[in-house]
Amino acid sequence: MTDRTVTLAHLFPELLNLYADQGNISVLRHRMHARGWTLSVTPVKLGSRVDFGSVDMVLLGGGSDREQQLVGRELAIYREDFATAIEAGLPVLAVCGGYQLLGEYYELQSGERIPGLGLLAVTTRAGKGRLIGNIAIEWVSQNGESDGKTIVGFENHAGRTFHDYAPLGRVLKGHGNNGRDHHEGLQYKGVVGTYIHGPLLPKNPHLADHLLAKALAFKGCHEPLDALDDALEWRAHRSVLGMLGVKSGEIRA
Ligand code: GLN
Numbered sequence: 001m002t003d004r005t006v007t008l009a010h011l012f013p014e015l016l017n018l019y020a021d022q023g024n025i026s027v028l029r030h031r032m033h034a035r036g037w038t039l040s041v042t043p044v045k046l047g048s049r050v051d052f053g054s055v056d057m058v059l060l061g062g063g064s065d066r067e068q069q070l071v072g073r074e075l076a077i078y079r080e081d082f083a084t085a086i087e088a089g090l091p092v093l094a095v096c097g098g099y100q101l102l103g104e105y106y107e108l109q110s111g112e113r114i115p116g117l118g119l120l121a122v123t124t125r126a127g128k129g130r131l132i133g134n135i136a137i138e139w140v141s142q143n144g145e146s147d148g149k150t151i152v153g154f155e156n157h158a159g160r161t162f163h164d165y166a167p168l169g170r171v172l173k174g175h176g177n178n179g180r181d182h183h184e185g186l187q188y189k190g191v192v193g194t195y196i197h198g199p200l201l202p203k204n205p206h207l208a209d210h211l212l213a214k215a216l217a218f219k220g221c222h223e224p225l226d227a228l229d230d231a232l233e234w235r236a237h238r239s240v241l242g243m244l245g246v247k248s249g250e251i252r253a
Contacts, residue, residue, distance in 0.1 A: 004036060004037045005037065005038045006028075006037055006040070006212070006215050006219065007054065007057070008028065008041050008056065008215075009042045009044050009050050009052075009055040009057070009059070010042065010043050010058075010059045010061075011044050011058060011059065011060045011061075011071075012045065012046065012067075012071050012074070013045070013061070014046070015063050015067040015070060015071055016062060016063040016067060016068075016097060016098055017062075017063075018061060018063055018064070018097065018197060020197075021059070021061030021062055021095050021098075021199050021200075022061065023201070023202060024059060024093065024095075024199045024200055024201040025039070025059060027199075027201040027202050027205075027208050028201065028208060028212060029041075031208055031209065031228065034226075034228055046070065046074055047074075050078070052078070052081040052084070052085040053081070055090070056216075056219050057090070057092070057093075057211065057215040057218070058082075058090060058092040058094075059092075059093050059095075060093070060099075060102070061095050061096070061098050062095045062096030062097040062098055062099075064097070065106075065108060065114070067097070068100070068101060068106060071097075071101060072106075072114045072115050072116065079117050082117060083117075083119050086119055086191060089189050089190045089214075089217075089218050090189075091190035091191075091211050091218055092191045092192070093194075093211055094191065095195070095196070095199075096156075096157055096194075098193075099122075099161070099185070099193035099195065100116060100122075100124045101114075101117060102116060102117055102119050102122065102191065102193060103118070103120050103121070103122025103123055103161070104118045105123060106126070106159055107123075107126060108126050109126045109158075120186070120188060120191070121164065121165075122161060122163040122165075122186065122193070123162055123163070124162075125159065125160055126158040126159055126160075127158060127159075127160045127178075129158075130156060130157060130158050131155060131156070131158075131174075131176075131195075132155065132156045133154070133155065133156075134152070134153070134173070134240055134244055135153055135154065135171065135173060135174025135175065135184065135195075135196060135244075136150055136151070136152045136171075136172045136173045136174065136240065136241055136244050136246045137151050137152075137168065137171050137172055137184045137185075137196075138170045138172055139168065139169045139206075140170060141187075142166045142187045142188075143166070146169075146170070150169075150172065150237070150248070151196065151200075151204050152198075152237055152240035152241060153197060153198035153199075153200050153240070154196070154197050154198040156197065157195050160178035160180075161177040161195075162177065162178060162181075165187065166186070166187045167185055167187070168187055168192060168193070169184050170182055170183065170184070171183070171184050172246050173244040173245070173246055174244075175195075176195065177195065184196070190214050190218065192207075202233065202236065203236045203237045203240060204233075204237065205230040209225050212225060
């Protein structure tokens with residue numbers, strides 16, 4: 001019998017949980033449970049250790065600069081194992097500060113650099129003024145194609161992030177990675193990096209299922225995910241599109 005448990009490592013939940021990033025886990029748990037699966041969450045706190053070989057998925061949330069500094073130091077010990085797992089396709093959802101930490105560094109306004117894991121060729125510098133507000137993006141696939149789906153949420157970051165990977169999407173309203181190139185987030189193998197908090201997944205059930213499908217595939221299970229009743233989730237999604245003046249008829253929610 002297949003083991004119907006997906007194991008998610010939640011890195012530094014006590015430090016990286018800005019804007020209830022933890023809410024993403026409730027969504028994943030609910031969506032797995034509805035399909036007869038169990039989501040087992042392993043909180044990895046400062047000082048504890050995780051075996052990346054035994055996890056199916058990772059969540060790295062956002063944090064303030066101070067919290068990022070604490071985590072940045074601790075993360076170095078995981079670098080090799082985490083890199084191996086990412087290259088093997090481990091699904092990772094990295095939000096805001098967590099997204100920055102997967103990269104090479106986050107440079108503060110003072111010029112001080114908080115080292116990241118250097119797992120991805122991503123750099124971030126704090127700019128003058130924060131990039132804040134509701135955001136809507138057009139989701140693009142890793143090869144740059146779009147089937148018109150949107151992702152919505154809220155962003156609040158000083159960091160301006162630059163990289164040459166596929167973005168998670170093109171900014172329709174809001175700021176995204178750096179407020180300049182209209183890109184938001186990043187996709188590389190199983191990694192989704194994004195500035196979208198809110199939390200991200202409650203209003204974006206299609207993205208939650210995308211991550212779950214990747215986690216199941218990573219476990220070697222290719223069963224399709226049954227459709228769920230997401231009427232409420234889509235109402236919330238469309239209400240953000242409406243607030244931002246993005247017509248969901250033009251770009252499909
Ligand atoms: N401290 C980082 C920034 O402001 C990340 C903030 C966050 O996670 N919301 O860019």
